[in-house]
Amino acid sequence: MACHELAALRLALMNVLGVDDAAERQHELAELGSAAEKPGPVRSLMQARDLAGVQRFFEASLVELQERVSATRADDPKMPYLRSLLVLTKSVELELRRQNESLQKLWRDLEEVHDFTHEIYPRD
Numbered sequence: 001m002a003c004h005e006l007a008a009l010r011l012a013l014m015n016v017l018g019v020d021d022a023a024e025r026q027h028e029l030a031e032l033g034s035a036a037e038k039p040g041p042v043r044s045l046m047q048a049r050d051l052a053g054v055q056r057f058f059e060a061s062l063v064e065l066q067e068r069v070s071a072t073r074a075d076d077p078k079m080p081y082l083r084s085l086l087v088l089t090k091s092v093e094l095e096l097r098r099q100n101e102s103l104q105k106l107w108r109d110l111e112e113v114h115d116f117t118h119e120i121y122p123r124d
Helices: 002-017 022-036 041-046 051-070 079-120
Strands: none
Touching (some): 002 041, 002 079, 022 041, 051 079
């Protein structure tokens, strides 16, 4: 269940980061199994090419996961495990958001550094 979301996230990050490791890609695709071919947020996530898409599709996949957990009976013996998966994926979601915000801040700060450089070394 959550393994699918995490495997798809790893594939998406491989795309964004430019990681070209066939063994890792095969490992994650094996983890996904038939979920890699099923249309939906997990498949869209694994194919994401930018951070905005990664975040959007990961969050969409978590909605689907939460719906599956909500449909599970409260007395189901798997419920503690499923709740743990929700905590795990929420933690990953928050970290992904922090990383994205950090990179956006870096992008904005580069403009400030650029402007500062021109203050110190004005153009002729």
